[in-house]
Amino acid sequence: MKTHITHKDCCAWCGHTVDRATSKETDDPPGVGDLSLCLECGEWNVFDDGLHLRVPTDEEFDEIGTSPKCMEARAKWTEFKRWRDEQREPTITSCDNGTETSQNQTSDQNNS
Numbered sequence: 001m002k003t004h005i006t007h008k009d010c011c012a013w014c015g016h017t018v019d020r021a022t023s024k025e026t027d028d029p030p031g032v033g034d035l036s037l038c039l040e041c042g043e044w045n046v047f048d049d050g051l052h053l054r055v056p057t058d059e060e061f062d063e064i065g066t067s068p069k070c071m072e073a074r075a076k077w078t079e080f081k082r083w084r085d086e087q088r089e090p091t092i093t094s095c096d097n098g099t100e101t102s103q104n105q106t107s108d109q110n111n112s
């Protein structure tokens, strides 16, 4: 398993920035027609001729839907998403920067 730095692209579904690809099965970099599962939204993308991500065609979706490898990858993503959501939760609830304090309070004389 090797992670390859790819050129910066966006998931065709959610727009999440993608700049690397990891394959469980090969150490080769991604090639034309290879599938990519977006870690952000869990949707499938396909590397096009310029190795940019695009939405799969209907035919490709049929293959994805019946591929045990794709189903396994999606199941792993679901586990990952559950774990990630659990990790993210505390940072949301502990956010405590709502109060703004001015450092240099000028002491204007009150003209009363």
Ligand SMILES: [Zn+2]
Residues within 6 Å of the ligand: 011, 012, 013, 014, 015, 016, 038, 039, 040, 041, 042, 043
């Ligand atoms: Zn996405």
